[in-house]
Amino acid sequence: MKPGCSNGTRTSAPRFSFLTLTNFYRRETCSKRPSNAGLKRQKICSFGTSLLNMQLTDTFLHNIRNSFGAQGERWLVDLPDLLNKAARRWDLSLGEPFLLSYNYVCAATRSDGTQVVLKIGVPNREILSEMTALRLFDGQGACRLLEADDQNYTFLLERLDPGQMLTSLDDDEARTGIACQVMTRLWRPAPPELPFIPLSSWFAELNKLRPGHGGGTGPFPCWLVERVEALLPDLLHPSNPQMLIHGDFHHFNVLNSERSACGWLAIDPKGVVGPPAYEVGPLLINPWDDLLKSGDPVRITERRLAILSEHLGFTPAHLRDWGLCHCLLSAWWDMDESGRGGEYPLACAEMLAKAGV
Template sequence: MIFSPYLTRWRLTADGAPIETATSHLLPVLHAGNPAMLKLLKPSSDEGPGIAALGWFGGAGAVRLIAAKDDAVLMERAIGTRSLTEMAISGDDQGAIRIIAAVAMQLHAPRATPPPALPDLTRRFRALFETGASHPVLPRCAAMARRLLAAPRSVGVLHGDLHHQNVLDSPRGWVAIDPKGVSGERAYDVANLFLNPVDVDRLVLDPARALRLANTVSDALGIERPRILGFAFAHAGLSAAWCIEDGINPRLAIEAAEMLEPLVGEVG
């Protein structure tokens, strides 16, 4: 059993069935009688820097990091039953966005300790920059990304994959899980919200919803709306590039980029 060495190392008791994702193996456990999650990153995972980010967040806006060793992580388990995806699709999309914005505020708050060394956004956008003209909108997404990255504002430690399924209910309130760990402009950290909830076209492709979302997170985070929409447009192109790399149909990301482009306005 791949978890056995860590069950022994950290004196854990299995508390559920193993879970496998594209990036990791997970096992619900008990640590000193409290619910926790043991996570082992796969060799192909891009979440390694997220371990450092999780430690730096210190439980403010994210699950607490209990222990880490190489590519193994023991963290607080969020055991609440509420779902932001369900909230959004059942009619309270704005409520879900406000919750995620409040979590982002906690994640982005200054800390007393120096931030860890993390990959930057230029590296994160590499797939988009290398995609070329697979679709006419992608070069324009890449141009927007380059423009934003050339003159960054309010740079800090970012979650890097903040969306409805990565913000969970817990006894401490809403907390983020699975950070990628990125250094860059704070506006990027809400870009993925425009593509979520995943596969819910009626929300993702609604320009009125996109503007409401932009206004909500702009007001909550104190970030200019054009930069939020600019990063949303650029990230939609990046998402499409990732889909193309993985042999997945990029339709929704492409259509989202085309919808977002006329909303961006003048980026300062």
């Protein structure tokens, strides 16, 4: 019995339990429903406009404080000034924010009437890598970077039209085929001098998992941890092709656009360098509500793996392995200090393990 495999926990994949996913869905939809009581408002001045209400939800405030600590607190204090600087610099009228997570993102209008998107982030390597990736993509496969203030981690983006997410399509096979077209337009060699995020640095975080749980796996399934530990040395071997990839490629980060030949473009790239097959990881476990409601997520996953394999040239088993690794990494990121969180990616790992490939 290996460390952390208490009570004879097996190392083979357990049976997929759809109830696990269903319970997660019920809890998430009940606990994350927005309410007016959860909004905090403050006034900011927007150059060329009247005063406008900036809505900062409790979730956004928690994300910033929890992820960035004192730096995040200072950034929240400075945010109105950063918005005003951007409005003056690029002659913008600022609109309402979109659904906020870890960056402030809002609609804006240029003096000539062009609709754009303004994005401001807490200074960190991911926001810098995103700006750098968008410059290199230069509108090929992704929205265009129109302006950037690197010093203040502020940038102006093309607003995609019509701008509906890939989730707006009902046909999952069609969605998967479109995803393949978009992601492969992004992949390219990464100039070594540019500040992109190595994929290996993300997975290096998993080296803390066993030491943090007395040599065991804690709340993470032993079979999954052992499987990923066995897979990663080969998957991340330096001899494997290294490409610039999106890094967070899923249905909510692909929008329809009249500018694109295939009709769709990506947004919010992380700007990651690593084996391109990792790109399917976030895609395979999204959109989570569709998988939950489908009644047969394993069958959907098997069909997705077949389509991805046909378009991308990797075996279904290889793509499935990357999906499993991403599930553990996602659960590691999601889990809080009390050991709660991460249920959904862990349930998806069971689903992937059941896929016949």
